[in-house]
Amino acid sequence: MTPAALTLRINGKTRTVLAALDDTLLTTLRDALQLTGAKRGCNQGVCGACTVLIDSRPARACLSLTHTCASRDITTIDGPYANIAQLQKAFAETGAVQCGFCTPGMILSAAALLAEKPQPSVEDIRTGLSGNLCRCSGYRKIIEAVQLAAEAGPQ
């Protein structure tokens, strides 16, 4: 398919890119813009490693078509984005990171959760992160990290 130009708003900056109509946002972010923070894990909406925020809501970049994202606000881990700083600090302090491949997606899902529920219960955190898989099995510390970020107050 012939690529067409469009304008995206990513991490507060306006970027013009060429994208085919069937290009996913993940492909555009990674291959066209070299914003590699969002990861290609399953590329079919299961693992959550590609999670970004579209208009502040968590979304699978691998299932989002680039052309449907025009004029929307896209946030990736590549930031800077003040709202995730507290979470980044908490993930580092609690040791909620092992291989790190799921971490960008985890942090963005957690950011969306905290924006909606600033003081989430453990059950809220489990639900909020249920679309993000960690195979190093670090879930307990990830939950602790989100709790710590929530305790630290508004983002």
Place this chain on the structure above:
Amino acid sequence: MSALREGAEIGRSVPRLEIQEKVTGRAAYIADLYRPNMLHAAILGSPYPHARIRSYDLSAALQAPGVQAIITGDDLGDDRMGAFIKDEHALAKGKVRYVGEPVAAVAAETEAEARFAARLIKVEYQELPAILSPEQALAPGAAIIHEDLDSYFKVFPAICGGNVCSKTELAEGDLERGWRECDVVVEGEFETAPQAHVAIEPCGALAEMDPAGRITLWSANQSVFRVQANVCESLGLPMSRLRCLTPRVGGGFGNKMEPHVQPIVVKLAMATGRPVKLILTREEDFEIVRARHPFKIRARTGAKRNGTLVAREVEVLLDGGAYADDSPGVLGYSLLMARGPYRIPHVRCHGTLVYTNKLRFGAFRGFGNPQVSFAGETQIDEIAARLGMDPVEIRRKNALRGDDPWFGGQKLLSNGLMECIDTAQRASAWPRRKERQPIPGKRHGTGFACTAHISGLLGTGAIVRLLEDGTVVLNTGAVDIGQGSDTVLTQICAEALKLPMDRVSVASPDTDGSPYNWGTTASRVTYTTGRAVIGAAAEVERQIKAHAAEILECSELDLELRSGGRVGIMGVPEKELPFAAISARAHWRKGGPIIGSHAWVFDQPTVDPKRAVAHGLPFPQIGVYSFGALAVEIEFDETTGKIEVLRA
């Protein structure tokens, strides 16, 4: 060499060294690497489990947009790779042996073009009978999967033939006598399922050839040295022509220890003269890499009326899939672990590993131990129930202790099993388990199990260099796949030289510059590489003291390292020198730059021939043993069958 005790750096909980890059999305994994003028690759997999390759028709694919090169088995020589049995080409050659097996690979300008062109490759196959279970493989008249098995190079005296890849046996005592002494004997068959690793990061590689023909290869791996060996073996390259590096690795669990697409990517980079990258899709990662072995286990365990274990026989049948990979090791290791961490005088463990037309099975956390431990521990519970004994008490009664060796006769340098049992029992408040009131439709259960595992096998090294300003670079070649070894090894080095951690930098594994490290596997890096780091740091300390003794005009024996990178005379606080002064002297005036190195290989025999009989065991020196005990409380839903672990 003495072990380091808790100090300024060891025993301190620190964030992992690469934490900032990981929480900011800056950590670069293989898929995040891009090279100028880079091509992308795609693989065509076999549609058949077992077939002869008649011919290839590449004409349509070669004319597809963006295509730069296509390789098939015809482009490969006779070279084969394999950790234990060299039975595998870089791409299928002559035959395909499992569905999905790479048959051809394309390099094109974009990933989409490469994948499109791969679908245009036409391959003519002659289907052969598919062998899909170990029983089928062993049946008389079964189609043979590796006709040339006898002529393959093997790194151990493999007992093989037909579709049998390896047979192994390990025995101690007199089994017949053992059975006669038993008052109670339990017998059973156990089957375990295959399992995929599913590291969140799929496998991938990127290779680039320089104008002199030397190749640099980045890949997701657990050992740059195993990558180098496998690629060079399968492509017939001298190892000096290939440099292997690793970016951050998104989990491995055994999947990335032996090769995946590295040989294919190197071959494409050589064919095109351009950098080539290939990142597998999740589906391809499932189809063409490796998985955990399904086991079929027949086990028999016997005890006296008082709960003393007397005899055990374990027979395993392993489906190895289409290629041997790590399977002979998994078979041998599972047999070594099948007795469990117990005193059982009469034991025979034996097994057969067979080729089938399925994805190869290989290393996966535990390496065959979980499967046999499941069978063995279940039988201990069955004996306890038959005798009316507490499951913990029967384990405690039979636990290895004192100078007891491991099955086969290897001396245990330390044994913490009893402490593990005590700790797990205390933490679980065992045997309070019967007090819990069952909820209608749910049942509660409590279980207790013991285990042991090895660590410490094979070779490793470390190089510690003192820089001009007295700070340090540590280079070990150990790949940190997320378990934190970069941080741990830095802590060890810093502790040994009494430096703060931020004065020690850790080099990324590089086959050109790092000392050999067999790999990040078998829970071995802290134990083996940590010892190499201590040895290398001790050599640096020796050289520092030799300089200091000359400058301060004292004996080396009177010198001590002081925290913060200084060396001084014991009992004379003012007589000291910073490492920077010593290193400057070494660099510019005397002796040469200070470099400490240390290397070692685990060399304790697995089997004591006076005690045990072993046939076809693929590892003469397996490593040191560690012990564990675990109590779990679960809830079982009678309607859905769902099991939830409440406490462990």
